[in-house]
Amino acid sequence: MELTERKKKILQLVVDDYIETAQPVSSKSITEKYLTTISSATVRSELSALEELGYLYQPHTSAGRVPSKEAYKLYVNELMVKDNLSTKELDYIEKIFLEKTNSVEEIIKKTAKVISELTQYTSLAISSHDGQEIIRNIKLFRIMPESALLVIVTDTKLFKDAVIELPHDLPDDNLENANNLLAEFFTGKTLAEACADNLKIDESFAGYKAVFSEVIGALKEYVSRSDEVITEGEDKIFEHPEYADIDKIRDFMSVVTKKDKVLNLLSENRSIKLNIKIGAEGYEEIPEHCSLVTATYSANGVDIGTYGVIGPQRMDYKKVVSVLENVGKILEAILTNR
Amino acid sequence: MELTERKKKILQLVVDDYIETAQPVSSKSITEKYLTTISSATVRSELSALEELGYLYQPHTSAGRVPSKEAYKLYVNELMVKDNLSTKELDYIEKIFLEKTNSVEEIIKKTAKVISELTQYTSLAISSHDGQEIIRNIKLFRIMPESALLVIVTDTKLFKDAVIELPHDLPDDNLENANNLLAEFFTGKTLAEACADNLKIDESFAGYKAVFSEVIGALKEYVSRSDEVITEGEDKIFEHPEYADIDKIRDFMSVVTKKDKVLNLLSENRSIKLNIKIGAEGYEEIPEHCSLVTATYSANGVDIGTYGVIGPQRMDYKKVVSVLENVGKILEAILTNR
């Protein structure tokens, strides 16, 4: 059977209506609200055909139709008409990002908040690195006799710090020397280069070999792992009628309250610009009744974070995609220009 | 009417049983499980008296008794027998805290995690300062032409950092000078002294007045506000049968997922060693059906954080209090000794 234009149109209407109302869509409501020129009997036969094609199903015989996962997939790929954000919304995004923001953490927190507020869904965020950030400044700062704070500033103008161990009783003068060598050695290199395994540690660094290996360890840790995992608006899920079911809420919360699960979810889509997962799709972290939309943002060609929206399968995809795209555009513009 | 010893005993049994089973306690179950020497009719008349005194109530006529808020209050003050933690539990706490931990953030995260895992309730945590920490080291580190990272190390051996603005085009040499002056001026002072308003900025600092006022601003911010708010085990609430009700879960989540609310809750009890709130008790942040137990820990006479456990009114108070006390003891011992 062929998917005629009219079938597509009706499918789109069903999906849109179901996303809006959370109620199975009847042939009658289609003809009353949208296609007033044809009869409900005609729509009925189309719906019945769409059901046979696997795009719709009925919760029970005397109910309207509900979109299947296949329908949502077709919808996000072909059928949906992206929302245009209001100028109010766009201004809001700009206002937030024009405020001074220096650390990786702050950027991620802010972005997660903006996304959750505009979409009215739960947002997830991790910092992400492809290792292509160039080190602009790197320095150790003693905080205890045997440990130091390593501060790294990269060309995204965001900084990151980590605590490292110092060799036993390293005098302050030597720390100064070590700092000079660190600066000389690492400044201008990308993070990836800085922690490459074949790095030649020059003879002159011999005395600070221990320090260097600690620093490289910290850099590797920074590049390979996101320690910042943020979730915002976890309680937004309660607004959706299909989550009147306590077990679904529990499923949902057992993901969004666990940093390691959120990290896994976002990491796996780190390299993908925009990704839409409808239902679990094999990921054990996503409950079957949920959908996840993720986006990775970058500035100056360098990844700065992966963000996601998690919510019911009946998610307002057109709104979510528009918000993610617009937030990305504005954030990237602001971080690139400064 | 008098609260005889037998009435107290029966009340204790009712509370213990209700905490364990989450079911209204019947006269029959009391005589079967605990007081096998007296008849259920006798217990019934005692229960009826306890109800008249306001300690118990019946969900409906043909149900057993449930403790009132008054009963829980009496229970935590007089009746409960504190749990002894197993050596396994105590070893677990020690093991966690013996790992190297340097930043304020890490300590708080770890402690919140330990408390949640041992109590099986949701834990809340904020960093807290009474301003009595002595500054051991303070330094600025340039991260951009016009901003610097301020790193402060105090005698609790934990560090904290903040980004501050630098005056326009401050040369590196001057930053070095400023650092020397900062060290000279602030080292040895308590945080409270450091941000006292009547601080005399000496003539010789004149050139760095702007830097100093930024630094003092950051110190004030650090002392007055907790920016670190941690929650752990938000999904533990689902384990409790009285939270099969979606509205209660929603109430609960709307508190524990909002950092500002958690901050308010814990801040108000920051100065209190151990505090038990049963029901809202006038705090709009606490749902009426919840209880909150908080504790503030300190090392070397300096506050290091306020922690809380939030859960159903039917909370295992004896376990929670024991865990909070033991975690406090071990944490304080470890932070004091090092």
Next chain:
DNA sequence: TGTTAGCAATCTTTGGCTTTGAGTGCTAAC
């Protein structure tokens, strides 16, 4: 051949009614 009106069939939802069982309060006896 596609569209439509009409109608029986299906199945959820709601409300009321009954039964069952747990637990109490009261009374009278010890």
Next chain:
DNA sequence: GTTAGCACTCAAAGCCAAAGATTGCTAACA
């Protein structure tokens, strides 16, 4: 003061009927 016995109360569960929504099917129509 304690206890056995018993009537009373009320929630919970099961059952049934009525109401309402929506479909699929059929036959007629353009």
